[in-house]
Amino acid sequence: MAIPATDWNINEEIREIFATYLEKNKQRKTPERFAILEEIYKRDDHFDAETLYQHLKEKEYNVSRATVYNTLDLLESCELVTKHQFGNNATHQYEKAYRYKQHDHMICLNCGQVLEFCDPRIQQIQSKIGDLLNFEISHHSLVLYGICQKEHCPYMQNEQAKEINN
Amino acid sequence: MAIPATDWNINEEIREIFATYLEKNKQRKTPERFAILEEIYKRDDHFDAETLYQHLKEKEYNVSRATVYNTLDLLESCELVTKHQFGNNATHQYEKAYRYKQHDHMICLNCGQVLEFCDPRIQQIQSKIGDLLNFEISHHSLVLYGICQKEHCPYMQNEQAKEINN
DNA sequence: ATCGTTGCAAAGGTTTTGCAGTCCA
DNA sequence: TGGACTGCAAAACCTTTGCAACGAT
Numbered sequence A, B: 001m002a003i004p005a006t007d008w009n010i011n012e013e014i015r016e017i018f019a020t021y022l023e024k025n026k027q028r029k030t031p032e033r034f035a036i037l038e039e040i041y042k043r044d045d046h047f048d049a050e051t052l053y054q055h056l057k058e059k060e061y062n063v064s065r066a067t068v069y070n071t072l073d074l075l076e077s078c079e080l081v082t083k084h085q086f087g088n089n090a091t092h093q094y095e096k097a098y099r100y101k102q103h104d105h106m107i108c109l110n111c112g113q114v115l116e117f118c119d120p121r122i123q124q125i126q127s128k129i130g131d132l133l134n135f136e137i138s139h140h141s142l143v144l145y146g147i148c149q150k151e152h153c154p155y156m157q158n159e160q161a162k163e164i165n166n
Numbered sequence C: 001a002t003c004g005t006t007g008c009a010a011a012g013g014t015t016t017t018g019c020a021g022t023c024c025a
Numbered sequence D: 001t002g003g004a005c006t007g008c009a010a011a012a013c014c015t016t017t018g019c020a021a022c023g024a025t
Helices: A005-024 A031-042 A049-058 A065-077 A121-133 A159-164 B005-024 B031-042 B049-058 B065-077 B120-133 B159-164
Strands: A081-084 A093-096 A104-108 A114-117 A135-148 B081-084 B093-096 B104-108 B114-117 B135-148
Touching (some): A005 A031, A031 A049, A031 A065, A104 B135, A121 B114, A121 B120, A135 B120, B005 B031, B005 B065, B031 B049
């Protein structure tokens, strides 16, 4: 039942970062905001706002959708959360960002699984194109779409894949 | 008043491709569909469905939004049009795809301008990661976000930029 | 006590859908 | 002619907003 020390420390660290951010920006430290932050860092996958809202509702905390969206914006601003736009559907995907090294995504059009990968060349491309076209590049989004060749990838397995496929 | 031969030929070619696609897929060759195709290939920029709908409405053709969306889907399927998701807003951007070499996009977060660029390394990344993670990659989306350093980039110049910025 | 934040529901913008009428094959 | 396509409007979807009540500072 003991919580691993590392988990605890990370949670403390994150709460601290968020608290400092809120103070600096003269925003209130409400319990709802910290509950949302905690729930996000408990999860390990990519998620959307509605899913997060449902998970919170099922548990202890009764927060409204408006608060979820508001808090996600705040967490994005202080870089504790990253917001993604995968596929062509309207729904945004989010993921925790703290201490996760920068990476890009590859998505299976059949089963909807999201894989993460790194390639240093993308940084090179970023600086080269920025210099070339006289841009100060702040960030990028690279998504590879394809079909995973593993046998455990049944066609149209889940809703997420359908949405990504449109 | 003479239409340049190349333009004419390209238009004929495109109509032919679309017609063949429609036949193969047992879809009807309606005037609306060809009017939409033609309007798209007259334009040189990125556009969204609503803009296209308005342009058609202002001109000869009275098509409905539903038909515009339906036709854009068809044109995407036969690869005459590419659909993009820039920024975090809900609106999709489209662009004509025939005979335009594959490229990626860089977007100014101030003025919303969209620049296109090519870098062969992205193809290399695509095949390397595909091999590595056992994926059959069909396409990718790379968008660089930044601030253009030119003097003619006033802050928050237009609506598009605001939307990209959220 | 103040004033930012919450919850709820209603509005917002983009895209899809249902249905009756139209028209291509 | 018949089934697919169109137009219209309504619905669906995700997200934001208005406002009264609440609560952190």
